[in-house]
Amino acid sequence: MHAAIIFNHPYEGSYCNAVLKAVIKGLARAQCTTDLIHLDKEGFNPVMTADDLRAFKQRQPVDSQVIGYKKRLDQADHLIFIFPIWWELMPALTKGFIDKVIFPGVAYEYSAGGYRMLPLFKKIKSVTVITTMNTPGLLYRLVFGNAIRKAVITGTFWKMGYKNRKWINLSMVKSTSDKKRKQWLIQLEKRFSVLN
Structure with a gap:
């Protein structure tokens, strides 16, 4: 079993980094190998260029990082x-990753009629999105319309046909007690220690 982690946070002392460590620890307990795609450290360019858009039409990416990411995600x-x-x-690097890697000819193709997307990452059994934020969860849901769920869980991975999709959102991180933040990390490690 192999997991690809797409991580985006530039600050080493962030809670996102603590989340990443807990997830990797849990995956190790599950005897799952991991491939960490650290977008900040890998210097990923999130900008869609004219060449990228031309390549979109031809279903052939030209960005060497995107081509490399396809090979890595094929194994996940x-x-x-x-x-x-x-x-x-989401931050710009994550949005750019979705724009440039969830791309026709890389992550999906269209059905013969052109209306349905067919995923090309054939091994993927699940997609999990873990986010942190300082906004209260209820406010994010009612006022901001669960933008991440709509854009990533539904608008990207549901559209591509992945059935096992999960969003774990940790809200009000800045104002939450250290005790609760530690509990969240324990829960994440436990959750990923039984991934199969």
């Missing part, structure tokens, strides 16, 4: 995203 049984929610959305 589980896909795990970890990122903070900033101004109610």
Whole structure:
């Protein structure tokens, strides 16, 4: 079993980094190998260029990092995203990863009629998105419309046909007690220690 983790947070002391460590620890307990795609450390360029858009039409990516990411994701049984929610959305590197890697000819193809997406990452059994934010969860849901659920869980991975999708959102991180933040990490480690 193999998990690919797409991680986006530039600050080593962030709670997202603590989440990443807990997830990796849990995966190790599950005897699951991991491939960490650390978008900040890998210097990923999130900008869609004219060449990228031309390649979109031809279903042939031209960005060497995207081509490398395709090879890495082809090996994954589980896909795990970890990122903070900033101004109610994902950071630019995560958005750019979705724009440039969840791409026709890389992550999916269209059905013969052109209306349905067919996933090309054939091994993937589950997609999990883990986010942190300082907004209260109820406010995020009622006022901001669960933007991450709509954009990533539904608008990207449901559309591509992945059935096992989960969003774990840790809200009000900044104002939450150290005790509760530690409990969240224990729960995450436990959750991923039984991934199969």
